[in-house]
Amino acid sequence: MTYPLGLQLRGLDVLVVGGGPVATRRIGPLLEDGARVTVVAPTVSPEIRDWTGRGELRWQARDFMPSDLDQVWLVLTHTSDPATQDLVSEEAARRKIFCVKGGDPEAGTAWVPSVAESHGVTVGVNANKDPRRAKRIAAWLEAALESGTAPVDPQSERVSVDDAQKPGTVALVGGGPGAVELLTVRGRFLLAMADVVVADRLGPRDVLPRLREDTVIIEVGKKAGHHPVPQSEINEILVREARTGARVVRLKGGDPFVLGRGGEEVEYCASHGIETEVVPGVTSAISVPAAAGIPVTHRGAATGFTVITGHQQLDAAPYGTDHTLVLLMGVTRLAETAERLMMAGRPESTPAAVIERGWTPEQRTTFGTLSDIAARCEARSVAAPAVIVIGDVVRLAPDSP
Ligand SMILES: C[S@@+](CC[C@H](N)C(=O)[O-])C[C@H]1O[C@@H](n2cnc3c(N)ncnc32)[C@H](O)[C@@H]1O
Structure with a gap:
């Protein structure tokens, strides 16, 4: 059993015996907490030398002596010499000073837990004195805290979480192409803490049922048989909800600033005095081709790419087959698009691919060339949402014909 205890070490003397990698790892957090650290070791790591050079700690370049323990509140011993380890821990016990004994936790009187830290929450993990297991668990916990899957509760009135969304603001979160795993950590965290989520039809919709029960979800995406909510109305919803003091997350597919009208939403909020944060997302323009095994650039195949909508200045896009077009x-x-591209100078034989519903179980890719891709898609009833890729890179897809 371990009795968990937090130590306030600011301004207190702490001795570290040893100057190797473990001692170095232990020293960083001690210095951050403001402890007055003395290192005793004949040789030390470059980092310890740097700290010494900057006057952040004292280094005694010699072996340990019992008098080093005079006045210290805590000692950590991390040397490779068992006799020194024993001497330090026995002398510390005699003087009733807590001692962290590296490599032999049973013989020490204190342990340093593995730590998970995020959003103002600190969790210390001791796993029955197995440091590797403790580290693995702490890493998992840190990811859960970071992403908000473990509730860090910034709503609590008694704590202030510096990086939580402020009430009465709007966060535009790029949700990526659809898989929850492709949401950014920041995006997932803001969703977990949101009071209101204004959601599109595309994007990681599976995350919605996993949010807090009292999160209000407002759907604004186009569904079969229904018109989408017009952009002007979406803008008004964002402002209206933020004005109630809610933390509003506008969850968008892909990246908010890639053909997603995110800029307009930011401008509208700003013009109504509502603060916004933009969390970039994984854009479908790059990630959906990637899901089909098509890199938008590739040495020897394409050095650049252009992303446009199917209804735009196609004639102005570079026409070499080594420049990838993403529509x-x-x-x-x-x-019509394929026709116009051929008229603008792209060869008929330019490879093309259309990837429907990327990153979902229904993902499907149709391959062809500029001259036949439209007919092939029609024959297979290809439908939106889909990303069209045109250029030599299409040949790199593993199942390209
Ligand atoms: C209004 S645009 C938004 C783009 C978004 N901002 C982005 O960065 O991905 C919507 C278009 O993105 C593409 N798209 C988005 N998600 C997709 C997916 N999972 N599979 C295929 N295409 C997708 C389709 O071309 C769709 O018509």
């Missing part, structure tokens, strides 16, 4: 929202006009 979003382009399925319905694919025949």
